[in-house]
Amino acid sequence: LPWETIKEYKEILFQYYEGIGKISINRPKVHNAFTPLTIKEMQEAMDHCRYDDRIGVVIITGEGGQAFCSGGDQSVRGHGGYVGSDNVPRLNVLDLQKQIRSIPKPVIAMVAGWAIGGGHVLHVVCDLTIAAENARFGQTGPKVGSFDGGFGASYLARIVGQKKAREIWFLCDQYNAQEALDMGLVNKVVTLDKLEETTVEWCRKILEKSPIALRMLKASFNAELDGQAGIQELAGNATLLYYLSDEAKEGKNAFMEKRKPDFSKFPKFP
Numbered sequence: 001l002p003w004e005t006i007k008e009y010k011e012i013l014f015q016y017y018e019g020i021g022k023i024s025i026n027r028p029k030v031h032n033a034f035t036p037l038t039i040k041e042m043q044e045a046m047d048h049c050r051y052d053d054r055i056g057v058v059i060i061t062g063e064g065g066q067a068f069c070s071g072g073d074q075s076v077r078g079h080g081g082y083v084g085s086d087n088v089p090r091l092n093v094l095d096l097q098k099q100i101r102s103i104p105k106p107v108i109a110m111v112a113g114w115a116i117g118g119g120h121v122l123h124v125v126c127d128l129t130i131a132a133e134n135a136r137f138g139q140t141g142p143k144v145g146s147f148d149g150g151f152g153a154s155y156l157a158r159i160v161g162q163k164k165a166r167e168i169w170f171l172c173d174q175y176n177a178q179e180a181l182d183m184g185l186v187n188k189v190v191t192l193d194k195l196e197e198t199t200v201e202w203c204r205k206i207l208e209k210s211p212i213a214l215r216m217l218k219a220s221f222n223a224e225l226d227g228q229a230g231i232q233e234l235a236g237n238a239t240l241l242y243y244l245s246d247e248a249k250e251g252k253n254a255f256m257e258k259r260k261p262d263f264s265k266f267p268k269f270p
């Protein structure tokens, strides 16, 4: 497909095609393990996707066909986090996870090969996952001295159930694409050569739908799980809709015109 580059980065590719923003980790030699810079670049790209009016759906993926993402790059893991060129240890992937959940547009993980450790959590937090037959899923935390007790544990358990989530973390086994499909961890499995085509097909179906309905639904699914922050997002969308109404505009206009607002003509729905 004729993807066009939105911006050049060092550790990711960021491309656009017909309403879709595609963010792809580009470190195939290490199975797309991420460094603080990879995440910083992904965060900037996600932010761009949020504000770019042409983009209605986002794909997150990894280059090379062998890996989606193998988690934090262990070679730069230091004292208290993953260390970048500024020598500061960070776990900035946690901020990216929040961004994926809160962007008011569907995010699809397109997984070929390994989705492991922090890379597995990245696909977990995406709204949908489409996997190639060669996809392999799992957590490694307790094996390599790490864990993700946030979305990586609680949201995973919401998806696959408490028993299965505990099995995934306690045993650190790996699961193939069919097993992932059977446990509801992915939405669809296709051959590797059909992965992008199918994902773009799903994007097209989504892009035909009402953006506000999609936005409200995403916020609604999140709200149940995300406590006050989830309610804040859902309520923010309610405010957005209210601001579009003549009733809300009457309040603002009255203030600007230094008069008493007249809300009497607006219906009191049962």
Ligand code: 2NE
Residues within 6 Å of the ligand: 029, 030, 031, 033, 070, 071, 072, 073, 074, 075, 091, 093, 114, 116, 117, 118, 119, 140, 141, 144, 146, 147, 148
């Ligand atoms: C993914 C897996 C199972 C693949 O195994 P295999 O045998 O197919 O490949 P191999 O040879 O292990 O990997 C190829 C190259 O990629 C590097 C390897 O070291 C190897 O390099 P060379 O020997 O060719 O030089 N590589 C792979 N993953 C890497 C990584 N994460 N960091 C640095 N280099 C990596 C196998 O590679 C594997 O188990 N990888 C490690 C998975 C892992 O434990 N990830 C970190 C989990 S913790 C985390 O992500 C995290 C968190 O828990 C909380 C917050 C933030 C992050």
